[in-house]
Amino acid sequence: MFLKKVIQIGLATTILSVGGSTGTPLVTAIEINKNPTPLETNIQQKQDPLAFDKNTTSISKYIFETLKSNTSKSIGDLESIRVDFTDVTFYDENGIELNKDIIIENISKEIEESKNPIIGISTWREGGSWTSGSGYSSCKGTAIHGFYSGFELVFKADYTNLQGNYDQIDRIYNVNWAGLGNFSLISQGIFRAKEQSGYSAYGGVKGGWNLGNVSKSLYLYFRVGNDTAWIDSNM
Template identity: 35%
Template sequence: MNIKFTKIAIVFLASVSIGLVYLSSNSVVSADTVEKGGTNSIVTSEKISPYVIEFKSTPKTVARSSDSLNKNTMVTLDFSEATFLDEQGKTVDKDSIMVTMVPDRVSRSAGTSGGTWQSGSGYAVCRGMKVTGNSGAIGLQVKYTVDFQKVQGGFDRLDRVYGTTVDGLGTWSYLANGVFRSQETSGASAYGGVKGQWTVSPGFGLPSGTSTKYLYFRVGNDSFWLEHNL
């Protein structure tokens, strides 16, 4: 299905791939800057509220100062409306979990549980966590909500991807949307999200043409992370 965008997505940052984005449960709550090896971008991570974690990618250099808005990317994990359940299906206090869930200022090669994991005091299920990816101040914005569960000593699961919206300049055509692998395997994470073709006409201040974009949420090894090329 093709979507012709009819309004400008007002966001702060624009298009540049940052590959994998991860969380850590043992870092100081602060904004941290990390240069990704082998790329020409600087990644910053910040807990912007008790329930929202934000990652930005900014080019080290741009040809013109006006290009900087259209060469940045922002992705967020928003737990504001999320609910956490323990292994017995009982609701766990969200604030006690979120205080342990902060950006990793160093490691970009390992995921995290994003909270405590002990029987009776940890959580096994997260429902209603929102994923957002912004590619450009006037570019592409992708949103969806996920329900996932972490199985201690077993294979983690991604149960639902729902409430998807895509907005911005140009035309969007879905290639895939939803849960692609519901259960982790011995060699691969459970994952889902959005993939599509984004077409931009000349004159909008963005690179014109058609490109394939994706924003995936992955669960595996009692960890969760984002993968994208926005």
């Protein structure tokens, strides 16, 4: 979720301070990297002691603090783990500097989403009737479902697999949604009716969803190509 892409930190100073409940720093690490190299990082992994989660708060624009139980001390004693991005420069895999403010904004949004106790993500398809003939198989009325944080989006699709030829989506219809939050439809229907060389046929639904102070652009697409079909979604 957070910073899944390769990140480089170069010509910048990264400061990490870890303090106990008294506020006294226990560890201060300063790293200056003059020759940036790619770093694979995912700071939301649970095994990472610096993982940002629902116990994390933003104490300034670039500084985040996570409170965690200190098992070496008495019950209820917490340690404060701070990550300071003030002097950090972010690069993409091609060495191009990224907009730090946008990255920090995305981190803040992810932290807020992690505080939501109803987060759940899944997609599935069900049903549909098949007809087959010489060199083709058609499915009508398969239902494509997406579920996110108590909100469900669904539509039906008809499509055809053509053996030795390009597959196609014949129809996208019966778009419906229900559940928690508000949803505003942006686009729906068939976006590429017929498979092309290197590109699947696809269609579906895209819209804006919000619940409280959490907002997200959701898409639920159905794709066909190479005589198969699959769901493409961020739900």
